[in-house]
Amino acid sequence: MDIFLQQLINGLVVGSIYALIALGYTMVYGIMQLINFAHGEIVMIGAMVTITCINLLVGAGVQLPGPVLLLVGLMMAIPVSMFLGYSIEKIAYQPLRKAPRLAPLITAIGVSIVLQQAAMLIWGRNYRPFPPILPSEVHIIGGAAITDLQIAIIALALILMGGLFFLIEKTKLGRAMRATAQNPEVAKLMGVNVNTIISMTFVIGSALGAMAGVMVAANYDQAHAYMGFMIGLKAFTAAVLGGIGNIGGAVLGGLLLGIIESLGSGYLGDLTGGVLGSNYKDIFAFVVLIIVLVFRPSGLMGERVAERA
Amino acid sequence: MDALLKNNRNNIVMMAVLAVVLAVLPWVLGGAFENGKSWLRAVDFALLYIMLALGLNIVVGYAGLLDLGYIAFYAVGAYLFAILNSPHLQAVLPAWLSHPPFLVMMVMAAFVAGIFGVLLGSPTLKLRGDYLAIVTLGFGEIVRIFMNNLDRPINITNGPQGINNIDPVQIAGYDFGRPIEILGLTFEKIHLYYYLILAFCALIIFVSIRLQNSRIGRAWVAIREDEIAANAMGINTRNVKLLAFAMGASFGGVSGALFASFQGFVSPESFVLMESVMVLCMVVLGGMGNIPGVILGAIIVSITPELLRDIINPLQMAIAGKKVVDPENLRMLIFGLAMIVIMLVRPAGLWPSKRRRAELQPKTKDIALQEKDSLQDAERNHD
Numbered sequence: 291m292d293i294f295l296q297q298l299i300n301g302l303v304v305g306s307i308y309a310l311i312a313l314g315y316t317m318v319y320g321i322m323q324l325i326n327f328a329h330g331e332i333v334m335i336g337a338m339v340t341i342t343c344i345n346l347l348v349g350a351g352v353q354l355p356g357p358v359l360l361l362v363g364l365m366m367a368i369p370v371s372m373f374l375g376y377s378i379e380k381i382a383y384q385p386l387r388k389a390p391r392l393a394p395l396i397t398a399i400g401v402s403i404v405l406q407q408a409a410m411l412i413w414g415r416n417y418r419p420f421p422p423i424l425p426s427e428v429h430i431i432g433g434a435a436i437t438d439l440q441i442a443i444i445a446l447a448l449i450l451m452g453g454l455f456f457l458i459e460k461t462k463l464g465r466a467m468r469a470t471a472q473n474p475e476v477a478k479l480m481g482v483n484v485n486t487i488i489s490m491t492f493v494i495g496s497a498l499g500a501m502a503g504v505m506v507a508a509n510y511d512q513a514h515a516y517m518g519f520m521i522g523l524k525a526f527t528a529a530v531l532g533g534i535g536n537i538g539g540a541v542l543g544g545l546l547l548g549i550i551e552s553l554g555s556g557y558l559g560d561l562t563g564g565v566l567g568s569n570y571k572d573i574f575a576f577v578v579l580i581i582v583l584v585f586r587p588s589g590l591m592g593e594r595v596a597e598r599a
Numbered sequence: 600m601d602a603l604l605k606n607n608r609n610n611i612v613m614m615a616v617l618a619v620v621l622a623v624l625p626w627v628l629g630g631a632f633e634n635g636k637s638w639l640r641a642v643d644f645a646l647l648y649i650m651l652a653l654g655l656n657i658v659v660g661y662a663g664l665l666d667l668g669y670i671a672f673y674a675v676g677a678y679l680f681a682i683l684n685s686p687h688l689q690a691v692l693p694a695w696l697s698h699p700p701f702l703v704m705m706v707m708a709a710f711v712a713g714i715f716g717v718l719l720g721s722p723t724l725k726l727r728g729d730y731l732a733i734v735t736l737g738f739g740e741i742v743r744i745f746m747n748n749l750d751r752p753i754n755i756t757n758g759p760q761g762i763n764n765i766d767p768v769q770i771a772g773y774d775f776g777r778p779i780e781i782l783g784l785t786f787e788k789i790h791l792y793y794y795l796i797l798a799f800c801a802l803i804i805f806v807s808i809r810l811q812n813s814r815i816g817r818a819w820v821a822i823r824e825d826e827i828a829a830n831a832m833g834i835n836t837r838n839v840k841l842l843a844f845a846m847g848a849s850f851g852g853v854s855g856a857l858f859a860s861f862q863g864f865v866s867p868e869s870f871v872l873m874e875s876v877m878v879l880c881m882v883v884l885g886g887m888g889n890i891p892g893v894i895l896g897a898i899i900v901s902i903t904p905e906l907l908r909d910i911i912n913p914l915q916m917a918i919a920g921k922k923v924v925d926p927e928n929l930r931m932l933i934f935g936l937a938m939i940v941i942m943l944v945r946p947a948g949l950w951p952s953k954r955r956r957a958e959l960q961p962k963t964k965d966i967a968l969q970e971k972d973s974l975q976d977a978e979r980n981h982d
Contacts, residue, residue: 393942573740576740
């Protein structure tokens, strides 16, 4: 039982991070029908900038409690990621709105390569350890261990998701975003500035991504220039699992994928008598995805949306 | 490229010139450059990529099915060749399966990869667009992860170490691993493989051209443009889609088998997602659905990084006098930038097909909007 609970907690932590990143994918997709391949790299840059800031502050001899240092780092990283998200949209996607569907996908891949290599040039090719500034107190709940950091990740992720929900459902900006997602032409007629709304979507998604990046780095104690690729892939899978373009679906898909993966890696070995080890956990995630899509071709919470040619 | 179909005298001359150029290319490269061997190697790989890109072109360009796991079929071909032609599993393989004759081997590679294509295709028939993309991506990863981990409990793929000591092909008693002397010219392994891969490349180009205007080719395009209308016209969309997956996969399988024998070594590292993405970039950058465009895209995407490798370091030395930045990162960075710029300047690809170009640029914006709306209506009614 305690192993189950432990894996469940680990899954929840990873899952809430996936969900935050998946929100970035799903928001952009909902509005532009575009897979923003570069989103994973924004997550990575967020983590890298935060680590650099904290290291600079600690190096300069600033005496502050760990969480405050982290907050300062985040305050630096979020604008950087927001700016990146904004400029990526302006440079690589906006000129291609009327282009064939695959053209922006290729520029997205190009942007992703450029950001990855730029990060390699700036931060080097080694793993960057996350500075040991956070308290590492462990709580025991029902035989499973959970750290303060893990609690903080889950809580912050929930707050951010709630905030996003409020933003989209209750504010004027959110209403404009929903209108743009439904039909950009008509939204324009109704007085919505579609370009601004699309930019805002990228900026909000990037801010969420930067925070998720810091969570990843803190959770695994390290960051790397290539980390964005895999985590972005998982988060995108989560978004599709839940039904891409659907905010609730992204959250559901993220949490589900995190828990499936975690339980899978914990039990796969026992279930198959040692034939399949925990190194098959990625397969587990993809197999679940394929099965779900076979029975629900639009994802768990997705509605049937017409495809644009 | 249509030259093969038209018996125009000019075109025949063009083709003859092209054939001569391709025939002497390895010797020109060897004579003109100090590191001609490494250039020839790059050309050999470019040819393999042309085959891959043409295979993916059938799935993405003709049938309009976005496949992000295409490299899995390359992997299947490569591993099939490696297992049957290396000492790794010889002890357990039945005698008739070990070291099959070359042509039999190639047919097997195409066939087995084609079966994998159908395996991938069948659960994804109902999916559209980006859902299909993510499932194919998952499929590619599943194949790679299996190759990475199938060293236990029974050692089939030798895990992350990969399979080495793969024997070079033998054709008509000639061992392609050893230099052969013909008419005073020494054909080394790298030359022999150049001509071998070139021959297969030509075959695949020929098949692609013949497919393009065939009944099946037109059915694929019909499905790409409007699946419902295609269905109404009596096209069995399920079978035709599966055929696209199988056909594209079999090209990948042949290319993979050649890759394994040329390289003499395979490991899961060669079949990561980034490779699938690169092949897709070749197809889209060149011009989806247009064979010369796709070939051009494959050459550009596979040669540019090699070219930059030879340019960047000397340039850096000349300007700064020392190594300022890692050339490896810089060349990939420039490569990424180039991809963005090409797409921004030519969104339909460098050399788009005439048919697609006509489709993509309707006379006025109104027509485009109208078309989109009617498409959406059709979708809605279909549900």
